[in-house]
Amino acid sequence: MPESTRPAPTDKSGLYAPYFEGLTQGQIKVQQCANCSAVLWPPQDMCPECYATSLDWVEASNEGTIYTYSVYNRAFHPAFKELLPYGAVSVRVSPGATILGEYGGDPADIEVGQTVRAEFFQTAPGVALIRWMPSDLSTPAPNQPTTKE
Amino acid sequence: MSLTTAVENVAITGIGETEFVRGTDKSTRRLAMQSSLAACRDAGIEPSSIDGLVIAGNDLSIEDYITHLGIDDLRFHASLHIGGATPVASIILAARVVQAGMASRVLVPSVWAAISAGTRLGSGAAELSTRWADELVPTTKPNLEYPYGTVVPMQWYSFHANRYFAQTGADPIGMERVALSTRKHANQNPKAYFRDRTLSSEQYRASEILVKPFHLFDISLETDGSAAVIVQAASRPNTTNGLVYIAGGAEGHPAQPDTMTSRTNVLDMGLTKAAKHTFADLGMRADQADFAEIYDCFTFVALRQMEELGLCGLGEAPDFAVESRIGPGGSFPVNTHGGLLSQAHVLGMNHVTEAVKQLRGQAGAGQVPDARIGLVTGYGDFSNGSVMVLRN
Numbered sequence: 186m187p188e189s190t191r192p193a194p195t196d197k198s199g200l201y202a203p204y205f206e207g208l209t210q211g212q213i214k215v216q217q218c219a220n221c222s223a224v225l226w227p228p229q230d231m232c233p234e235c236y237a238t239s240l241d242w243v244e245a246s247n248e249g250t251i252y253t254y255s256v257y258n259r260a261f262h263p264a265f266k267e268l269l270p271y272g273a274v275s276v277r278v279s280p281g282a283t284i285l286g287e288y289g290g291d292p293a294d295i296e297v298g299q300t301v302r303a304e305f306f307q308t309a310p311g312v313a314l315i316r317w318m319p320s321d322l323s324t325p326a327p328n329q330p331t332t333k334e
Numbered sequence: 335m336s337l338t339t340a341v342e343n344v345a346i347t348g349i350g351e352t353e354f355v356r357g358t359d360k361s362t363r364r365l366a367m368q369s370s371l372a373a374c375r376d377a378g379i380e381p382s383s384i385d386g387l388v389i390a391g392n393d394l395s396i397e398d399y400i401t402h403l404g405i406d407d408l409r410f411h412a413s414l415h416i417g418g419a420t421p422v423a424s425i426i427l428a429a430r431v432v433q434a435g436m437a438s439r440v441l442v443p444s445v446w447a448a449i450s451a452g453t454r455l456g457s458g459a460a461e462l463s464t465r466w467a468d469e470l471v472p473t474t475k476p477n478l479e480y481p482y483g484t485v486v487p488m489q490w491y492s493f494h495a496n497r498y499f500a501q502t503g504a505d506p507i508g509m510e511r512v513a514l515s516t517r518k519h520a521n522q523n524p525k526a527y528f529r530d531r532t533l534s535s536e537q538y539r540a541s542e543i544l545v546k547p548f549h550l551f552d553i554s555l556e557t558d559g560s561a562a563v564i565v566q567a568a569s570r571p572n573t574t575n576g577l578v579y580i581a582g583g584a585e586g587h588p589a590q591p592d593t594m595t596s597r598t599n600v601l602d603m604g605l606t607k608a609a610k611h612t613f614a615d616l617g618m619r620a621d622q623a624d625f626a627e628i629y630d631c632f633t634f635v636a637l638r639q640m641e642e643l644g645l646c647g648l649g650e651a652p653d654f655a656v657e658s659r660i661g662p663g664g665s666f667p668v669n670t671h672g673g674l675l676s677q678a679h680v681l682g683m684n685h686v687t688e689a690v691k692q693l694r695g696q697a698g699a700g701q702v703p704d705a706r707i708g709l710v711t712g713y714g715d716f717s718n719g720s721v722m723v724l725r726n
């Protein structure tokens with residue numbers, strides 16, 4: 186089953202629009218309060234530190250360390266059946282956000298604290314997702330998402 | 335007025351349960367009404383005289399309950415939705431409503447027909463993520479999690495578990511200990527779905543790891559069933575059963591309760607706050623209870639709650655959860671009915687009804703001798719928590 190049948194993000198034009206637009210350009214963008222500089226992730230409508238509603242989107246690092254992870258031996262959506270075992274990792278990136286993506290190496294090798302670099306892959310026209318690559322497998326950071334996969 | 339989690343002079347006066355099965359032709363509504371009627375009968379009250387209703391985590395409406403139970407004069411209702419933390423939080427609310435004089439006979443029903451109504455969470459049903467996307471779910475799920483195949487609770491909680499084991503160095507054998515002890519409790523409970531099926535260490539270890547680190551037997555049952563309680567002032571009950579007082583309790587919530595996978599601290603749990611408030615206000619420690627019914631959607635989640643209740647420190651639950659302590663006849667029995675893992679998954683309302691049976695001395699072969707104080711916890715969604723202290 187092709188990857189394009191994955192569940193697509195439901196909010197590509199609202200609150201999450203800058204995030205998903207960033208992914209298509211090879212960037213991870215997170216919210217930052219324009220008033221107090223608090224980093225907000227996941228995105229929301231108001232800063233919980235100072236209650237400002239003026240929130241910027243800033244580029245986060247494409248490299249980070251694995252904060253936590255999972256390995257799925259069962260698929261709970263049909264698009265993932267032929268990808269098993271499937272590694273999913275939550276990666277801590279500067280300036281302070283935890284970003285979920287899929288793991289590009291062998292899921293058996295995932296370790297908390299491991300350094301990984303983001304690659305971006307297209308799942309549908311205008312939709313890109315993150316694949317976290319272990320440093321020994323990662324290629325120099327591509328600026329554009331690859332279209333195969 | 336100072337804040338307190340202590341409750342004065344309120345009791346659970348009636349409990350009701352349906353049969354716990356996998357597959358039934360009864361509707362969700364009929365199951366809920368069956369347990370509600372049983373709870374009224376147990377409390378010795380007419381269903382029509384119910385004047386308060388706290389719908390504990392189900393989608394039936396206030397109208398469903400009024401019309402089917404023939405309620406004459408409903409003076410209060412609420413409907414809570416914090417996943418498996420809901421039943422205990424709902425009973426605490428009901429107790430406060432009674433104490434405040436807003437209602438005198440409050441029904442608190444839970445129901446989940448996971449099999450017959452097609453709402454299983456662990457099935458891998460093809461439509462699961464699309465169906466959930468249409469419902470009222472945090473925007474984090476369809477945008478940040480579903481695109482990476484992250485759809486069901488066993489996946490969410492695995493992020494907590496894998497971080498926990500890496501950070502603390504705790505021994506994963508704790509999960510097996512909970513699974514085996516809980517099954518031994520179930521093996522002496524005629525109402526447990528797994529009453530006739532024993533579980534050995536070999537069977538546990540040979541079972542598939544569905545999602546790392548969870549073996550099949552770390553994951554709760556999914557069943558069809560309902561359970562309900564009646565909450566009344568302790569001075570007014572018309573019941574032949576012994577009184578089971580609600581000493582106090584609270585709900586609690588973690589920071590960032592909208593996500594497990596994208597939050598700053600995945601170990602953060604609402605129970606930490608709820609337990610701290612409750613035990614401080616009641617002037618007691620968790621280990622002063624005679625038994626505990628701890629929400630066990632996963633063996634791992636039960637372990638973490640043992641720590642956040644203060645029964646042991648962070649990373650120490652695997653050592654705490656030895657069978658000689660939490661198993662049948664142990665010094666601190668946990669999930670004496672077989673829990674969600676081996677009795678049934680009624681959103682944890684079956685933990686409440688079991689605790690009441692224990693404190694009435696009606697728990698059969700699983701009766702804890704001289705049980706005076708019992709703990710019940712709830713855990714739901716992305717680590718919402720609740721805890722309640724019951725006493726006789």
Ligand SMILES: [Zn+2]
Pocket residue numbers: 218219220221222223232233234235236237
């Ligand atoms: Zn701010």
